[in-house]
Amino acid sequence: MKEMIQKSFERTRLRREIWEKSMVVVLFLCAIFVLFILFNILWHLIVQGISSLNLDFFTHLPKAVGESGGGMANAIVGTFVLLILAVCVGVPMGLGAGIYLSEFAHQGFAQTVRFMTDVMNGIPSIVFGIFAYTICVMPMKTFSAISGGLALGLMMIPMITRTSEQFIKMVPNQLREAGLALGIPQWRVILDIVLPTAIGGIMTGIMVALARVAGETAPLLFTAFGNRYYAHSLTQPIAALPLQVFDYAISPFDDWHRQAWAGAVVLIGMVFLINIWAQYFVASRNRWMSGK
């Protein structure tokens, strides 16, 4: 009897140990699989993209259909124009709301707005494109840089609101109280003491939001629309790097495919650079805080 119990105990223990060991392997393989996908994508980008990159890509306009050569200078410029417009829309709105939420808002109202920003964050990007189309392209009767910038800017609002609120809240209350004790009005305290203290984090939030919209294509399809030349005014259709990558990727021409890869490398390089730059702001802020 005792031996039987002993045996069954041994068997269970063995089974549990095998189970434990094999789960470690399975979970590890999951992680390896995800890394494999990432490196596969990066590898193709580097091999196909870098070999297709040359100086012409940055300095020339696209050639006529079927002709090889040319570049995406217009799209690179267009993307910068669109991002500047997006910043003009997204930063004041997001920062303003962030300051209000952290410094003034009542609990209930703040919670509602936070919830709405989260909801807004989850709205599919193409819906912002359609919205910008209906309020901007339809009345103006033309695709334009403005409508594209508007669509991207709206997408930035929820992200900037949340991050700036967080970082402004992190400013120690003593700083505010010291300012108020000196008789400075609250709005000066916020603008001259609170904001400069939180600026590193706020900038990081802005840059991260910028990196996210820089690669967006869907909101631009029916707003910025794309343009094979430079746009000469903000009320004209304008080219954008992600749009051009999309157009070239689904085209039937080998040379355009090559350029799509090159465009993708430039685009992802841009997105990563903005992200790294964003981290720099946090780092500099931390240095400042610890040096204090």
Place this chain on the structure above:
Amino acid sequence: MSRQDTSDIIFRRVLAVFPISILILVAGIFFQLVWTSIPSIQKFGLGFLFHSTWDPVSENFGALPFIFGTCVTSFVALLLAVPIGVGVAIYLAEYAPVKVARVISLLVDLLAAIPSVIYGLWGIFVLVPFMYKDLQPFLGKYFGFLPFFQGPNYGVGFLAASIMLSIIILPFIISVSREVILAVPSVYKESAYALGSTRWEAISNIVLSHGRVGILGAVILALGRAIGEVMAVTMIIGNNVKISASLFSPGYTLASVIANEFAEADTTLYLSALIEIALVLFLVSIVVNILARILIWSVTGGNSKEGIK
């Protein structure tokens, strides 16, 4: 903060414009979409959601094929991504050495930062040829008795789009589940160890059951992401109005039909039908997000990011 200058009151009022306009903006998007899709809503009513005809020539529009496509691709994507994603999250939170976990998390963040058009590009030139040459013939040969793996093999189609979507949502599932798992009080795990359980037993019995609501939240958040994904799907789903049991078949999703046909929409009714699809997308994404937020908030206690102060 008792001092209230006139300047303070003005400052406060001016600043209040911003959060209020966020609320107005969300409502405005809704009303604008409803307003511009009125021709279609009036003509087709609720039947819009249940009709499977999509014929721009005779102006007869029904969104069922796209709803079907979105459901199928999102479901299959979750089926593939959830086990792998939660697995990676567990590995990072419980098994991996701290340094390894940090590096892998960084790389996962990198994956999340890749623009969807680049996923699409990779999909066209790497994933679709792989589907066409290797995966789909293999599935057809060994699992061809299932209706999902029958029919002609084009490479593009529901399955390619689903796999693409699963890759895109993986980083979300990983990072949110990891946060949820880390939020489980370690006392619970330690109690399980003290009772002699192995690491995996502690994870499966204690950590996962404690965090299941939060992980469900992560899954729903990923679902919202999958439903709204446009470019990568449009590039490899094949763009074909068809309801088919076969995953090899080319199809359409709600988002991809807008992306693909909006520029061609030449009549008011066509345009408003497409905008109504955007409205459906908007409403679904709002419901999904609210659900996910409630679940995640209930676990991490009002969003871990907020707890900084």
